[in-house]
Amino acid sequence: MTCAELQTAMADKGYVASDDLAMAVFLALKLGRPLLIEGAAGVGKTEIARVLSQVLDTRLIRLQCYEGLDASQAIYEWNYQKQLLAIRAAAEGGRVAEVEQKIFSQEFLLERPLLAAIRQDKAPVLLVDEIDRADEEFEAYLLEILAEFQVTIPELGTVPATTRPVVILTANGTRDLSDALRRRCLYVNVGYPDRQTELRILRARCPDLASSLAHQIVGFVQSLRKETLEKTPGIAETLDFTAALMGLGINDLTTDPALLQATMATLLKTEADRFNITTEITQRIAGQAA
Amino acid sequence: MSRVTKFSGRDAGPTARVAGFVDHLRAHGFRVGVAEAEASLSALSFCDTYESAMVRGALRAVLTGCAEEAGRFDDLFDSYWLNGGRVAQRVSAAPNPSPHVHSSRSAAGQSQGDGAGDPTAPDDGQGESTSGGEGKLVATVVQQKMRRDLREVVTPEDIREAEVIARRLGAALRDRRSRRRKAATKGDRLHFRKVMRQSLQTGGEPIRLPKKSRPDRPQKIVAICDVSGSMTIYAQVFLAFVAGLIRADDAADAYLFHTRLVRIADALRDRDPLRAMGRLSVLADGFGGGSKIGGSLLRFSKTYARRFVDGRTVVLILSDGYDTGRPEDLAEALSLLRKRGCKIVWLNPLKGWADYAPVAAGMAAALPYLTLFRPANTLADLASLEPEMMRL
Structure with missing residues (x-):
């Protein structure tokens, strides 16, 4: 598989990856190195792992990190x-x-995600989600597993990997990661998509969306991102927004100001943002986008 | 449109060019080494190397490690591979004589100890030492003492005394939110793994029931000390405290600022207290000058804090809050700091005065972000903070 083929395969599954991202995923597969994906919330970091598991036709094993995550929840536990x-x-x-x-x-033995990931018959995709939420001790442990791909259980001995999983780590900057972990991983930073990419994503995810409305939505969200917001809407928010508009049967953003303002709940996620982006501003942006 | 760099005929081939590129990145402050060069080569073997966009993407994935590096990568890539025929760098991968000197990171102030050398001060060391300071409010004509020898200000005895206090404060600061349990004699949950192990000795009958509990985790202290002109008479106490803190607690971290911010933890870790103060004098040049609290803290929260401050950190700011900068900067800096999940304690030497009110614009802007705001101008005051720190 070449990089371009991978990109197409991911697009077929509904994920429009930029060239940089596709190249990073491609190299992670070819070099067998973990891939660290950073970016704001809602730009599709977790989604990459899901789509990749579909492209490779394999299992997705997910480990959600949180503060205080320990070995008995991440690796194994006796029953x-x-x-x-x-x-x-x-x-x-x-x-x-x-x-x-x-x-x-x-x-x-109760397998937890990390042990399960190295004991599959077919190499799975291991998603370590929001690694920056786990504490440093866990990060150090993860490093060991990513380097050796084996787990030592005192009562049972060392369990070597039957297959090496494709490892994807995501982070959104709750805490800065150690250099040791960064060094071991390939790195890609996922930003907000540009107009064309976002349009392609929208077409891929909502095939029966009218083209004129799609253009309006993308233009609207792109302009909204330029406003000073506490939480800039990501792609996930754009898709929610689209779903809301389609559900309400809106065909043009400018027709019903009150209804549009109500759907803004899908894009603006803090009280301050809701307060600052008034109906007038929404209408101005919608007018430009139309 | 930029053209691809023409390398000289004597160049040793693609491997050397890639090594040269890695060297080029290193010279610009990237933390990349031999392992990355090797990974780049194997990554390139999967690419069409005549397509520059592809090569760029591949090298970016391998050689960058954080958002900041990824942002700078494009320019560095262009300047090395696409500079239109001008070969700026040697490609022979000769070892760079002093890689970190060119690094933008150190230029931004991380290791000012070596090169920052002589300030433009005409009266180097000539400034009168007007403040032997007893911690009273004394009217002093504070001059710009660009190079003040801190060994005169802080004695090893002070540091030793402060060390004891710092150690007690450090012990008082425990985080009680840990979620990961550890074996403990008086725990609140059964330690099942141990129960199983020990029950084997008694034929499967779990007779002894070991427990586990949430242990207290130590908190890290990051002290930021103001050494501007208005703080000169308190510098003795505070610097001794900071020095003691660093020596007592391996995890602690310390900075001082006047018009700019300097990290002093490494200098203070010197085993000889007197020599530590000597090293500090070099770093602290500008001591007793103006104060830019907002600017310095903003720089702190945007750089060092991202590496050293987390949810188990207490940031201790030792300052009188007289700022020559904009109060908005201070507010922004503190709100950024709070977002890292830390606690902020501000110790203000002026707060002890009877009619003090935090009316200075800077101080007023800072108040909403503080976990604790207390007076302190002697070591005894610092020691008396212990019970309050314990409640933090």
Whole structure:
């Protein structure tokens, strides 16, 4: 597969990737290195992993990071209740000697995303979402797994990877990542799309959208991004906005100011933004876009 | 339209050119090394190398590591590969004699210790030492002492005393929000893994029930000390405190500012307190000058804070709040800092005076962002903050 073919394949699944992004994903596949994707919320970072798993026709394993994420939620955990029961059952039956062997076997192991990702028959896509929310200790642990692709379980020994997953990490700047992690990854920064790209995304995701309305929506959102906002709307917001307009049966942004203002709830996500972007401003932007 | 660089005939081939490019990036402050050069070469083997857009994308993915680098990459790429035939860089990949000198990062003030050298001050070291300072409000004619030897201001004894206080404050600051549990004798949940292990000794009967609990996590202190003219008489106390803090706590970090901001943690970590103050004098040049609190803090929150400040950090600002800059800058700086999730404690030496009100425009702008606003002008005052720090 070449880079252009990958880009087309992703477009077929409804993801319009810029050249830079497609190249980064392509290299991540070819070089077998993790890909770190940074960008504002709602520009489609997580979506890349989903689409990539569809293109490669494989499983998507997702690990959502949060503060305090630890090994027992990210890697593996023993099924303690089942172990206790097994011990009791074995004691009743009088086979105490075998029990230690038995309860620390695969049967009693609960796989969490990281362990699951290296034990698939077909290499999955491992999405480590919002890595900057996890704390530094976890980042260090992740580094080890990304370098060796093996997990050591004291009771069971080292579990080597049967296949090496395609690893995608996303971050949106809650915390700065360590240089060690950045060094190990390929890097791509996803920004807000330009007019043409956004139009293509809209066409790919909403095929039955009228062309004139699509142009209006993209023009509207592009102008809205130029206003000073606390939270600039991403592509996800554009798609929500489109869905709202289609659901309400609006064919032209300028016809009903009150209704348009009501749909702004899909684009403006903070109180200050809602307050600052008044009906007049909305109408002015919509007028320019039309 | 720029043309592709023509490399000289003696150039050793594509490998050397890529190595030269990596060297070029390094010279401009990118943190890239041999491993990245190797990865670039293998990445290029998957590309059509005659298509510059493709090569650009591939090299960008491999060689950049953060948004800032990605933004600068295009210009650097153009200047190396597409400079219309002018070969500006050697491609022989000769080791750059002093790579970090050219780096824009250090130029922005990270390591001013080596090159920043002589200021333009005519009266170098000639300024009268008008403030032996006893912490009283003294009318002083403060002159611009561009190079003041801080060894005269802060004695090793002060530092040792401050070290004790700093250590106690550090211990008082614990974060009680940790979510990850650890084995503990008085825990609130069962430590199942241990229960299982230990029950094997008793034939599967869980007799001992080990617990786990949420441990307190230490918080990191970042001290930012104002050493502008109006703060000169308090400098002794505060610098001793900062020095003590850095020596007592390995995770702590310290900065000082007057019209610009300098990171002093590394200098203060010197094992010999006297030598540490000597190194600090070099860094602190401009000591006792004007103050740009807003500008300095803004720079802090946009650069260092992104690396060193997180949700488990307490930022300690030691300043009187007399700012010559715009109060909006200060407000913006503090709101950016708050967004990193840290707590901000402002210790103001003037607040102790009977009729003090935070009317200085800067101070008023800062108030909404502060977690704690307290007076402090002696070491004893700092020590008495302990109970309040504990509640933070």
